[in-house]
Amino acid sequence: MAAAGGNVKMADVAKLAGVSLTTVGRVIHKNGYVSEENRRRVQDAVKKLGYVPNTLAQGLKGGVAMVGHILQFSPNMLFAQISRAVDQACTQRGYSVLSFTKYGLPGEDDRIVTEFIGRRMSGVLITSISKFDPLLVKKLERAGIPVVWIERAPEHADRVLLDDHTGVYNAINLMIQAGHRRIAYIGLEGGGQVEKLRLQGYHDALRENGIDRDPALEQFSKSYQPPEGRGAMGRLWEKGPRPTAVFAAADTLLSGAMQYLYQAGVRLPADLSVMGYDNTLSAMLSPPVNSVAIQAEEMGRRAVDLLLRRREEPEGGPATLWVGTELVDRGTVVPPQGP
Amino acid sequence: MAAAGGNVKMADVAKLAGVSLTTVGRVIHKNGYVSEENRRRVQDAVKKLGYVPNTLAQGLKGGVAMVGHILQFSPNMLFAQISRAVDQACTQRGYSVLSFTKYGLPGEDDRIVTEFIGRRMSGVLITSISKFDPLLVKKLERAGIPVVWIERAPEHADRVLLDDHTGVYNAINLMIQAGHRRIAYIGLEGGGQVEKLRLQGYHDALRENGIDRDPALEQFSKSYQPPEGRGAMGRLWEKGPRPTAVFAAADTLLSGAMQYLYQAGVRLPADLSVMGYDNTLSAMLSPPVNSVAIQAEEMGRRAVDLLLRRREEPEGGPATLWVGTELVDRGTVVPPQGP
């Protein structure tokens, strides 16, 4: 019946209220002087017409409060966590989030960056992608759009990283304190920074406790997918002296490992202590397993704050912020069985 | 060094190329006649300045190609699947997606709707929320923004639903064909449409095969979370004649049920056949279990198409589109053991 709210413009409100555009603006933004009388008339008109200011027109001058978020496509729920944290942090600060997921299609990156520049975004976050085309990043920055990287990032960039070293280090220490010496490590092969940190955490924990590394206990997979974890666990179990504890650098890898163990009839944690990483799947496995949770909320908050700060003071060297982890104990690390 | 791409405007390009705004526009949009000479000059200027048209200004006239997506917050990866499908469908059609997740905070819905109207969105999708404030939906529609519901929806609305009835029906039939008669059902209590359809699928499959319903085999949980499934399984296993097969109306419920079974030392599928629903977790459990996958891609595609069609022809009764499911067999439904 009434007018279509979306096509109502300020002028319609002004006319209905019998005032000028300026007055309407003042009422809407609660600034400047407006008589009580007029304020009421305007407010009534707004309500009656269902008027909502056109964000595009508003933003034409100064740009719109909106941050872009580029994510690597991944079935891993870790990114859902981060995504949510970023969302919340932005919303709280009055920014909307425009997200694009990278599926790896050709021309994708260019499209995303062009889209962001075209919209004059307030800033851009890049989550878990260390290999985003540097020229495109430069293009964003030339356009006055600050960029902050999350979880994975190149050197010399504003970034918020996860303290994976400490996360794994603490996990392995828990196992050592429970009495384990033969602790296996299942991780991704190849040397991403994240992967290096995790492996290093394992090595350092062993070394500091006087435990020699055994290459046979280190199994590397080609991806973080369950079947890879299953294969790794098989190699670990079938030959050589078996470990008494297994740490997997991702819950998905552990889930695969547990599939092998299930089939092999190995009981957890009675026959073997296990622990995962990233706390995404760990509560849903049988049994629920120990894992290392990331502090996603803090990650999102700090990334967004860094981004917005950069808008004001683009100078200063690149900042690297580290976010902590938290050990979640579900009872799958117990003292090793006597032989 | 060069100018900041984001602040470069059409006029800058025009000046550098020594032509008018119109000519620049024609080159950019590849319409109208432009001499080869000028086309080159403009293209060079665009490249040199890193010019990207201001989407806000472009959209000021006709609005911007962007669809809104409202999702219920949920740890269930099903929504990640749908979200991705929607993303892809929109991207393919040249629309960006602005997503908002509902966390249940006060004033949230209003904020989201206002945001969408303010941006003059092309349309809005609402995923897995049947209880979105009807007044706000009406507000969207008054503003000329079509709305399409996904997975859960009120009656008399444009919507794309999942054929949960057939999905469950087929799953139960698989179990029956394997020889099972005592088939348990673990589902959410209370009568959402989705929940009703799933339960109905179970009932119909039993009835059509001449199997009497046994209330003791129907266990209802308060949420889809694993601990609920665990509790339900416990009730199923501890009293009464035990089932030989268990169907759970969500993988998360099944994951919980399997935790109970693990602890109880029940081997799958030797001692008990099991099957989940939604195919989110099923490949990661021990053992990997049968589940029913939703055709997310199709769901996203059809929802977006319906939405865009509604923009052109707002008339016509509300459409309800049903999307199918697919049984994924991982070998956890086998003939029941002889006693």
Added chain:
DNA sequence: GTGAAAGCGCTAACAT
């Protein structure tokens, strides 16, 4: 206290 008017960057009639 209130309003008129000049943009914001781009598009599209309408000339030339």
Added chain:
DNA sequence: ATGTTAGCGCTTTCAC
């Protein structure tokens, strides 16, 4: 084949 100009809806000086 190219340019001029009048908006799009809102903000914001600057007058009254």
